[in-house]
Amino acid sequence: MLVALLLLVLALSNEVRVNGERGGRQCGANPSLKPRPHSVSILEFGAVGDGKTLNTLAFQNAIFYLKSFADKGGAQLYVPPGTWLTQSFNLTSHLTLFLEKGAVIIGSQDSHHWDVVDPLPSYGRGLEVPGGRYQSLINGYKLQDVVITGNNGTIDGMGLTWWESFRSHSLNYSRPHLVEFVASNDVVVSNLTFLNAPAYNIHPVYCSNVHIHNISIFAPPESPYTVGIVPDSSDNVCIEDCTIATGYDAIALKSGWDEYGIAYGRPTENVHIRRVHLQASYGSTLAFGSDMSGGISNVVVEDAHLYNSKGGIEFRTTRGRGGYMKEIIISDVEMKNIDTAISATGYCGSHPDDKFDPNALPLLDHFILQDMIGTNITIAGSFAGLQESPFTNICLSNITLSVNYASSTTWNCSNVFGFSDSVFPKPCSDLDNPSNYSSSYLSMLSMKGKTMVSGSVSMKK
Ligand SMILES: *[C@@H]1O[C@H](CO)[C@@H](O)[C@H](O)[C@H]1NC(C)=O
Ligand SMILES: *[C@@H]1O[C@H](CO)[C@@H](O)[C@H](O)[C@H]1NC(C)=O
Ligand SMILES: *[C@@H]1O[C@H](CO)[C@@H](O)[C@H](O)[C@H]1NC(C)=O
Ligand SMILES: *[C@@H]1O[C@H](CO)[C@@H](O)[C@H](O)[C@H]1NC(C)=O
Ligand SMILES: *[C@@H]1O[C@H](CO)[C@@H](O)[C@H](O)[C@H]1NC(C)=O
Ligand SMILES: *[C@@H]1O[C@H](CO)[C@@H](O)[C@H](O)[C@H]1NC(C)=O
Ligand SMILES: *[C@@H]1O[C@H](CO)[C@@H](O)[C@H](O)[C@H]1NC(C)=O
Ligand SMILES: *[C@@H]1O[C@H](CO)[C@@H](O)[C@H](O)[C@H]1NC(C)=O
Ligand SMILES: *[C@@H]1O[C@H](CO)[C@@H](O)[C@H](O)[C@H]1NC(C)=O
Numbered sequence: 001m002l003v004a005l006l007l008l009v010l011a012l013s014n015e016v017r018v019n020g021e022r023g024g025r026q027c028g029a030n031p032s033l034k035p036r037p038h039s040v041s042i043l044e045f046g047a048v049g050d051g052k053t054l055n056t057l058a059f060q061n062a063i064f065y066l067k068s069f070a071d072k073g074g075a076q077l078y079v080p081p082g083t084w085l086t087q088s089f090n091l092t093s094h095l096t097l098f099l100e101k102g103a104v105i106i107g108s109q110d111s112h113h114w115d116v117v118d119p120l121p122s123y124g125r126g127l128e129v130p131g132g133r134y135q136s137l138i139n140g141y142k143l144q145d146v147v148i149t150g151n152n153g154t155i156d157g158m159g160l161t162w163w164e165s166f167r168s169h170s171l172n173y174s175r176p177h178l179v180e181f182v183a184s185n186d187v188v189v190s191n192l193t194f195l196n197a198p199a200y201n202i203h204p205v206y207c208s209n210v211h212i213h214n215i216s217i218f219a220p221p222e223s224p225y226t227v228g229i230v231p232d233s234s235d236n237v238c239i240e241d242c243t244i245a246t247g248y249d250a251i252a253l254k255s256g257w258d259e260y261g262i263a264y265g266r267p268t269e270n271v272h273i274r275r276v277h278l279q280a281s282y283g284s285t286l287a288f289g290s291d292m293s294g295g296i297s298n299v300v301v302e303d304a305h306l307y308n309s310k311g312g313i314e315f316r317t318t319r320g321r322g323g324y325m326k327e328i329i330i331s332d333v334e335m336k337n338i339d340t341a342i343s344a345t346g347y348c349g350s351h352p353d354d355k356f357d358p359n360a361l362p363l364l365d366h367f368i369l370q371d372m373i374g375t376n377i378t379i380a381g382s383f384a385g386l387q388e389s390p391f392t393n394i395c396l397s398n399i400t401l402s403v404n405y406a407s408s409t410t411w412n413c414s415n416v417f418g419f420s421d422s423v424f425p426k427p428c429s430d431l432d433n434p435s436n437y438s439s440s441y442l443s444m445l446s447m448k449g450k451t452m453v454s455g456s457v458s459m460k461k
Helices: 002-023 056-072 160-167 258-264 434-447 453-460
Strands: 038-041 050-054 075-079 082-086 095-099 103-107 138-141 144-150 153-156 179-182 185-190 192-195 200-205 208-213 216-218 227-229 235-246 251-253 268-280 284-288 296-316 324-345 363-384 391-403 411-414 416-424
Touching (some): 095 103, 200 235, 227 235, 227 251, 251 268
Parallel strands (some): 038 075, 082 103, 192 216, 208 235, 216 235, 251 284, 284 296, 363 391, 363 411
16 A cells, blocks of 8 residues: 555646646756847946946946847946946847856845835835835846846845845835846846845746746845845746855745635646755745745756755745645655755735635645755754645655754654655654545646656656
8 A cells, every 4th residue: 555655646746747847948948048239338338346346327328228129139238347337227139148257247226216116016015115126136028039148247236225124114115026027038147146135036937938047146144034036926936056145045936815816817837847956944944935925836846955944845825815826746855954855834924914715725735855864953844734625635755854952842743744755753643644645646647638647757767
């Protein structure tokens, strides 16, 4: 019986992995970027790289000029070494923003000069303060084929003043992000370093075909709610070869907030994350939700190194969210110095306003967490499902966590059903119930129209 179940688990894991590969094909095949036939330097637009001169107009004018090359193969805006102070500017389609080694774009710290834009429709209001939000430092709105890259140049949000305003509750609008793409397709961010974001570092929202690779992101451990990469209501996203250390989450997948996210109805799906080194001092290295009202599905994470964080892998949701988080496979994970290695909670997150529907229950189903090893872990797993909507089909396989002396509870479970195999320390019995597992996995396999048990096991090894 148990062997048969294990074969099913392996079969399913290959099944979703195959889908994940298809979804994140960019992760597999290196995208070969066509060089842009035209290139101009920001110097040609009067920019001064002294760290004091405000270069907003230079960026805006350069990009306005480069718009005219959109139908001629696109163009590159070259940023040479220097410190380039600017406020928010907008990118255009078929553009490459290239930051040379030693080029540092820094964000202006004077919030009075930042434009305020409407809230995102899937959130209904600013995240931190009701109403509008400050426009992000670098923006893409309804673009095609846009690249931000370089030879390890830096984009520095100079977040300190924003963090202080956040802490002292003196923000008039929600904090800006460092880079945001809205409703854009074929987006690449690579070969750069991002520092001191006011809030999120890279926020693709309502986007398709996003490839983020070979970047470093750093924000101080105490910077409030700074997040590395936030794929939000976006699909076909690949994140690979990235090193991220932030105050809150390192990578957070989201899809809208309560009634606004449900109405907007755009999921985050087909996401492939691999070869990442993540630290999230006061959040989680890999977070799902809590804003997930549009749904999150078909996510494959592999080869992840998670360190020095409050949470390792965390699924967050709450009543009123609606939506789902399902078909998520996380494998080949190394964790070190983490408080709670794996958690899923139905009691996390606030509401945008009092118009949310408390009967909109989130669904959490079909997760596979496998091939993990952890050292200096305080709590191995904490699962708190909703009574009316328990978390189901959680599969844990080949996980070894060494818990530290501070540990009093290693697993804490309520309203969760799943199956485990070769997990140490031994999980709660709710996660070890084969009868809950077999029928639903069988139905999922048949749903996918395949009976591939033997085939996929030989594929795996
Ligand atoms: C930048 O794009 C936003 C839309 O995202 C728009 O509201 C704003 O006016 C644009 N700013 C400039 C300077 O073009
Ligand atoms: C990563 O980016 C750096 C510059 O930031 C570059 O030197 C290096 O070759 C890149 N590595 C890969 C694998 O693209
Ligand atoms: C890029 O620069 C940052 C510091 O700005 C450094 O920490 C990182 O190692 C560099 N990455 C590469 C690939 O050179
Ligand atoms: C918020 O608005 C008030 C009144 O306009 C202003 O005095 C204050 O400096 C603003 N705060 C920030 C952080 O911009
Ligand atoms: C990143 O750097 C590597 C090595 O220099 C290069 O092969 C690759 O094309 C670069 N990526 C982009 C998007 O420029
Ligand atoms: C264990 O991890 C905690 C953080 O969770 C850290 O404070 C402590 O120093 C680590 N201990 C060792 C021996 O690395
Ligand atoms: C169990 O997971 C570890 C990584 O944590 C991996 O090295 C090992 O090969 C896995 N064992 C099996 C039987 O897949
Ligand atoms: C287990 O979780 C519940 C709610 O999720 C919490 O109230 C309780 O304190 C936890 N128990 C332990 C021993 O950590
Ligand atoms: C789990 O299994 C038990 C006993 O086999 C059954 O009563 C319960 O309904 C199952 N729960 C789910 C969510 O499948």
